Amino acid sequence: MMKNILEAPFVTEMRKTTANMYRIGWDERNGGNISYLLDEVEVAEYLDVSQVIRTMPIGFCEASLAGKIFIVTGSGKYFKNVDDDPENNLGIIRIAQDGETAELLWGFKDGGKFTSELPAHLMSHAARLSVDPENRVVMHCHPTHTLAMNYVHELDDKKFTHTLWEMCTECIAIFPEGIGVLPWMLCGTNSIGEATAAKMKEFRTVIWGMHGVYGAGKTMDETFGLLETVEKAAQIYMLTAHLPRINTIKDEEMVELAEYFGVKYKKDFLNL
Ligand code: 13P
Ligand code: ZN
Secondary structure, eight states: OOOGGOOHHHHHHHHHHHHHHHTTOOOOTOEEEEEEEEOHHHHHTTTTTTTTEEEEESSSOOOGGOOOOOEETTOOOHHHHHHTOOOEEEEEEOOTTTTTTEEEEEOOOOSSOTTTHHHHHHHHHHHHHHHHOOOOEEEEEEHHHHHHHHHHHOHHHHHHHHHHHHHHHTHHHSSSOOOOOEOOOOOTSHHHHHHHHHHTTOOOEEHHHHHHHEEESSSSHHHHHHHHHHHHHHHHHHHHHHHHOOOOOOOOHHHEEEEOOOTOOOOOSSSS
């Protein structure tokens, strides 16, 4: 007897996370997308994985992910609607042995397709897995203050990271490796996917200039928490950037905190 897929923990997590991200204003309309690498044994408790509903070309080859199963948000689908209608708004796909075809195992019931940002997602998964075999989640969204900050702050890895580290005491402990920043690029393409993945080898957070942000992590909570911290820091920046700065967290203090938490932080992103 197969278990009910609508009660699978990974479907519940996708429903709850998309609803939460919509609620806090990070994902207007169809903005944002999530991909979540699933455990094949767990999926088989809910689905007959030999039953492929249909196949879709992914438009590039990611051989290292052949056989891997992901639950992903659909292209053009609204995060607002996922919770009420997961079977139309989400899909479970397996990357075929050729590395360039997605096999639909569940979802996208109205004929829909995986997110247009699949290149950035799958290439980022491959990049993160090469440095962290436990990585499972890639999340993209349009958080308001992070995006606002893109218009008034230099788009540079070191400078952007340093400013965010200064905005909340614990930032350097939450993203000690820093943040990668890309200039404005055309979204949905293999090129932006390759650029994102290149940054993902070094960072779990990548800003897409004047578009949004990508986060990666081992769990949904860790990934969401990472982006939430970045967004909070950007909010503090946007609330204070136009005011005279009287106090700041000094680089020496960031070192003190990073050492206290025992994290490996990017030393050359500080000005010591
Ligand atoms: P999708 O609806 O195709 O997921 O695209 C949303 C988005 O945020 C594009 O960057
Ligand atoms: Zn986007």
